[in-house]
Amino acid sequence: MADRHPLFKPLILVGGLIFGFGLGFSQMARPEVVLNFLQFEDFGLLFVMFGAAIVSGIAFAVMPRIRDTAPLTGDRYERRLKPFDRNVLVGGAIFGVGWGLSGICPGAAYASLGTGNITILWALAGMFVGAYAQGYWRSQRQARDAAATGAD
Amino acid sequence: MVTDPLVLQLAAELFPNGISRYAIGGLLVGLGAVVIYVGTGIPAGASTFLESTLSYVSDQSRFQRYVGSRDWRVVFTLGIILGAAVFAVTVQSGVITTSLYRAGSTGRTYELAGITLWLTDVQPWRLFLGGILVGIGTRVGKGCTSGHGVCGVGSASKTSIVGVATFLLVAIGTAQLVAALGVSP
Numbered sequence: 415m416a417d418r419h420p421l422f423k424p425l426i427l428v429g430g431l432i433f434g435f436g437l438g439f440s441q442m443a444r445p446e447v448v449l450n451f452l453q454f455e456d457f458g459l460l461f462v463m464f465g466a467a468i469v470s471g472i473a474f475a476v477m478p479r480i481r482d483t484a485p486l487t488g489d490r491y492e493r494r495l496k497p498f499d500r501n502v503l504v505g506g507a508i509f510g511v512g513w514g515l516s517g518i519c520p521g522a523a524y525a526s527l528g529t530g531n532i533t534i535l536w537a538l539a540g541m542f543v544g545a546y547a548q549g550y551w552r553s554q555r556q557a558r559d560a561a562a563t564g565a566d
Numbered sequence: 567m568v569t570d571p572l573v574l575q576l577a578a579e580l581f582p583n584g585i586s587r588y589a590i591g592g593l594l595v596g597l598g599a600v601v602i603y604v605g606t607g608i609p610a611g612a613s614t615f616l617e618s619t620l621s622y623v624s625d626q627s628r629f630q631r632y633v634g635s636r637d638w639r640v641v642f643t644l645g646i647i648l649g650a651a652v653f654a655v656t657v658q659s660g661v662i663t664t665s666l667y668r669a670g671s672t673g674r675t676y677e678l679a680g681i682t683l684w685l686t687d688v689q690p691w692r693l694f695l696g697g698i699l700v701g702i703g704t705r706v707g708k709g710c711t712s713g714h715g716v717c718g719v720g721s722a723s724k725t726s727i728v729g730v731a732t733f734l735l736v737a738i739g740t741a742q743l744v745a746a747l748g749v750s751p
Contacts, residue, residue, distance in 0.1 A: 426641045427648075429610065430641065436594025438649070438657070439590060439591040439667065440588050440594075440595065441583075442591065444673060445688045445693070449745075449751075456581060462589075465592025465596060466593070466715075468596065469592075469596025471721065484603075484607030489608070496726070501706050502708055506707040506729045506733040507733070510732060510733035510736025512697065512699025514736065514738065515741075516688065518700070519711040524643050524646040528647040528651040529650050529653065529654045530654055531685055531686050533686050533690065534686065539697065540699075541697045544616075544702040546620055546701075548706055549705065550626055557627070
């Protein structure tokens with residue numbers, strides 16, 4: 415949005431820096447370490463995901479009780495729950511095959527690049543191709559559905 | 567302190583690289599999400615960046631709906647890359663040493679201007695093909711390991727918990743199958 419607080423982007427950058435440092439330190443930026451988890455050779459990934467979820471969960475629970483709105487956006491602190499439908503299962507399964515094959519997910523791929531892993535550009539290129547393919551397909555379908563409804 | 571040797575042995579088998587690098591890294595990942603949430607009220611996820619960035623070059627309606635958030639999502643991703651680079655310059659390069667970080671032996675390292683950088687040994691075709699499926703699946707499934715896994719599970723969202731269970735189980739099955747077929751690394 416046009417008139418956001420001047421500290422909005424600097425704060426996003428700081429949050430991203432901590433987030434990315436954590437992905438490097440936890441070695442989630444290394445596909446091998448994620449694959450070792452998925453093959454039951456090292457269960458450390460559970461500490462990363464649940465450790466992070468617990469820390470963010472505390473903020474999600476506490477902030478709405480302390481303040482109504484966030485200082486830099488004026489947005490309300492609220493749970494933005496995503497609606498459940500079949501897409502969550504279908505998309506989750508497709509993501510699961512890709513994650514199990516490559517050992518890399520989006521945030522970890524950005525971090526991996528930061529640790530010097532230029533080979534990960536293959537995965538990032540793939541992610542953009544995949545995101546474009548599904549977006550193109552869903553945009554076309556939406557336009558078709560809208561046209562069909564309009565003709566009734 | 568008396569600790570049962572069997573417990574120690576089990577811990578060494580489940581966590582051959584210890585738990586401190588994972589636990590501390592996870593706390594930092596969570597802290598990064600908290601900083602953004604406290605300041606902005608936004609529960610940040612990493613995969614929307616893929617679509618929101620495509621809105622700069624594509625007119626498709628699916629991408630154009632992210633025009634309002636695409637600039638800060640670029641900043642968030644640059645922050646993640648830079649944060650990992652700071653990790654590479656400090657801990658990975660051995661400028662900062664701590665018993666809480668075990669480097670392990672995955673992949674290989676190379677030196678550039680006195681900085682220790684890291685390269686994966688996982689084959690490019692796995693990264694590219696897997697990446698395509700990650701790009702489709704995270705966007706159709708409304709989130710990835712950060713949006714569903716960290717922020718969604720953290721806010722006890724049933725949708726996210728089901729999403730995480732789905733991709734975790736499928737990923738375990740896939741990785742085990744790929745390993746059983748003899749593909750390595």
